[in-house]
Amino acid sequence: KTVPTVRDIEQINDVLSSYIGKDDKLALLLDFDGTLSPLAPHPSLAEIDPESEAALKNLATNPNTYLAIISGRSAEDAREKVKLEKITYAGNHGLEIIFWNKSRYHHEIDEETRQKYEKMVTELETSLGGNGAWVENKKQSLTFHYRDVPEVDQPTYKARATSIIESYGYVANAAHAAVEAKPPVIWNKGEAALYILREEFGDNWPEKVKVIFAGDDTTDEDAMKALKGGGLSFRVSKRSEIETYADYRVPSTKTISLILQWLQDNMNQV
Numbered sequence: 001k002t003v004p005t006v007r008d009i010e011q012i013n014d015v016l017s018s019y020i021g022k023d024d025k026l027a028l029l030l031d032f033d034g035t036l037s038p039l040a041p042h043p044s045l046a047e048i049d050p051e052s053e054a055a056l057k058n059l060a061t062n063p064n065t066y067l068a069i070i071s072g073r074s075a076e077d078a079r080e081k082v083k084l085e086k087i088t089y090a091g092n093h094g095l096e097i098i099f100w101n102k103s104r105y106h107h108e109i110d111e112e113t114r115q116k117y118e119k120m121v122t123e124l125e126t127s128l129g130g131n132g133a134w135v136e137n138k139k140q141s142l143t144f145h146y147r148d149v150p151e152v153d154q155p156t157y158k159a160r161a162t163s164i165i166e167s168y169g170y171v172a173n174a175a176h177a178a179v180e181a182k183p184p185v186i187w188n189k190g191e192a193a194l195y196i197l198r199e200e201f202g203d204n205w206p207e208k209v210k211v212i213f214a215g216d217d218t219t220d221e222d223a224m225k226a227l228k229g230g231g232l233s234f235r236v237s238k239r240s241e242i243e244t245y246a247d248y249r250v251p252s253t254k255t256i257s258l259i260l261q262w263l264q265d266n267m268n269q270v
């Protein structure tokens with residue numbers, strides 16, 4: 001369904017101050033691309049918004065705030081981008097998790113599905129690579145990028161990539177100028193978010209911690225759906241008519257910076 005938009009600091013204050021109390025603990029779960037970082041022409045060029053970076057640095061040292069990045073990138077790649085030690089990084093849409101204390105989770109993928117993965121990469125590269133299209137191989141999931149394909153050809157590339165991905169039994173998710181291919185397992189950003197919360201706060205996490213999630217893409221909707229009623233979530237989108245499981249829409253990564261700044265200023269430090 002469509003949801004209300006939050007765009008300025010007054011609205012952010014209204015929403016957050018009615019959710020988080022002075023003595024609450026917070027788990028802040030954040031997507032990277034399109035949420036902490038404005039979308040860039042190439043994944044290697046994406047950089048965290050400097051204001052978000054400053055607020056996150058501060059929140060990472062707050063004993064009442066638990067921080068996790070839940071990204072479609074590999075966990076190592078997300079860590080290299082965010083550059084904060086001692087926070088949790090979930091990569092490949094949650095299939096791999098590196099916890100702040102260095103313990104790790106890897107979601108089991110059966111042998112047959114893993115073998116199909118390399119073949120799928122090869123077919124996407126040989127059939128659709130070039131002309132501005134390329135495959136980002138993240139070992140457990142991949143992203144087929146078509147941002148630099150001439151605009152008129154993009155729908156064809158998207159449809160053909162989706163069809164190839166599905167022919168290998170993988171799940172194709174439409175993303176920003178890209179198609180994400182994920183293994184056919186019942187595990188996604190939502191399952192990963194719940195796993196992190198249970199690991200860190202116990203099965204009764206809803207009684208112990210407030211949760212905020214923010215994301216901008218279809219794969220983030222899994223986390224918004226999983227946290228519905230158990231947390232507060234924000235969908236970054238320029239489209240006011242967007243349908244989402246989030247509680248609120250925010251128009252840009254700049255609004256995410258404002259939310260993080262509010263949290264930096266208002267989360268109890270002791």
Ligand SMILES: O=P(O)(O)OC[C@H]1O[C@H](O[C@H]2O[C@H](CO)[C@@H](O)[C@H](O)[C@H]2O)[C@H](O)[C@@H](O)[C@@H]1O
Pocket residue numbers: 031032033034035038039040041042043044046070071072073074136143145147175176177178180217219
């Ligand atoms: O879950 P996220 O952290 O949002 O990651 C989703 C995908 O983001 C990256 O691709 C997207 O961002 C790029 C940089 O801004 C952009 O060039 C591309 O068009 C977007 O699709 C990343 O490359 C993927 O691996 C992630 O799955």
